Amino acid sequence: MRKFSKSYLRRTREGMWDDSRDALSDLSLGDRTRVLDAGAGTGELARVLDDETPGDVVCLDADPELTRVAREETGLQTLTGDATRLPFADDAFDLVVCQALLVNLPDPAAAVSAFARVSSDLVAAVEPNNADVGVDSTVAAEVPLERSVREAYIEGVGTNVALGDRVATLFEEVGLRDVRTRRYYHQKTVEPPYDQHHLESAARKANGAGIDAHETELRRVLSEAEYDALRRDWREMGRAVVEQMREGRYRRAEVVPFDVTVGRAPEAA
Numbered sequence: 001m002r003k004f005s006k007s008y009l010r011r012t013r014e015g016m017w018d019d020s021r022d023a024l025s026d027l028s029l030g031d032r033t034r035v036l037d038a039g040a041g042t043g044e045l046a047r048v049l050d051d052e053t054p055g056d057v058v059c060l061d062a063d064p065e066l067t068r069v070a071r072e073e074t075g076l077q078t079l080t081g082d083a084t085r086l087p088f089a090d091d092a093f094d095l096v097v098c099q100a101l102l103v104n105l106p107d108p109a110a111a112v113s114a115f116a117r118v119s120s121d122l123v124a125a126v127e128p129n130n131a132d133v134g135v136d137s138t139v140a141a142e143v144p145l146e147r148s149v150r151e152a153y154i155e156g157v158g159t160n161v162a163l164g165d166r167v168a169t170l171f172e173e174v175g176l177r178d179v180r181t182r183r184y185y186h187q188k189t190v191e192p193p194y195d196q197h198h199l200e201s202a203a204r205k206a207n208g209a210g211i212d213a214h215e216t217e218l219r220r221v222l223s224e225a226e227y228d229a230l231r232r233d234w235r236e237m238g239r240a241v242v243e244q245m246r247e248g249r250y251r252r253a254e255v256v257p258f259d260v261t262v263g264r265a266p267e268a269a
């Protein structure tokens with residue numbers, strides 16, 4: 001199982017759902033009574049769910065460290081467990097939802113089946129389409145380098161991190177009904193004045209830590225010479241980012257498309 005750090009989740013979810021929650025409308029949050037966030041991580045989505053629903057929100061994650069952070073920071077009920085073998089009775093919730101979980105599982109259908117078993121009504125998945133991420137930057141080399149890293153990572157990671165619009169088919173295959181999908185675009189910008197996250201992220205580019213975090217996956221598809229060249233170019237790009245930040249002229253925009261897929265448990269349809 002790929003490990004996620006608290007700071008990675010914080011950074012990648014920053015501002016998500018703050019601009020608009022329209023894409024969550026099919027989750028019917030206004031009238032839920034008991035909601036499970038599966039693969040909740042540090043509870044980034046669970047906070048949004050808790051804001052929007054009068055019901056109880058429960059967080060489950062396989063990583064006990066992230067579960068602890070979610071408990072301390074959200075005050076919600078949390079537990080450590082496997083999303084493909086949920087430790088709950090049938091129909092224990094009226095909504096089971098995950099965000100960026102299925103793309104990280106070797107068998108996402110097993111998780112969706114487990115969601116359908118423990119939900120009396122709705123099942124939902126908010127999954128990124130990592131193949132369609134758009135980046136623009138004042139450091140020209142950043143755009144093609146990020147694309148190269150993303151493509152090699154997607155090939156090397158072993159799970160379908162570009163699952164995106166395939167989730168609806170997956171839902172139908174496990175028997176969910178009335179399946180519908182809405183798209184949310186998570187937009188992130190870096191511009192002056194830079195905050196602590198922006199400065200740390202630039203430092204991670206310049207010292208190679210950002211690439212090193214994906215070393216295992218990248219080495220599966222790149223030769224030693226290709227990996228070393230990519231890392232060298234990446235660090236050089238990072239130094240240019242740091243330099244532009246010092247001069248207050250660095251700007252970066254990123255758009256990550258997320259598909260929000262919702263279906264109804266068979267007996268509820």
Ligand SMILES: C[S@@+](CC[C@H](N)C(=O)[O-])C[C@H]1O[C@@H](n2cnc3c(N)ncnc32)[C@H](O)[C@@H]1O
Nearest residue numbers: 009039040041044061062063081082083099100
């Ligand atoms: C990309 S993170 C997403 C976290 C959170 N949903 C969010 O959007 O910020 C994926 C999460 O799935 C968890 N995870 C991976 N495999 C799991 C499994 N089989 N059961 C439960 N959680 C799992 C990881 O520990 C991690 O917290």
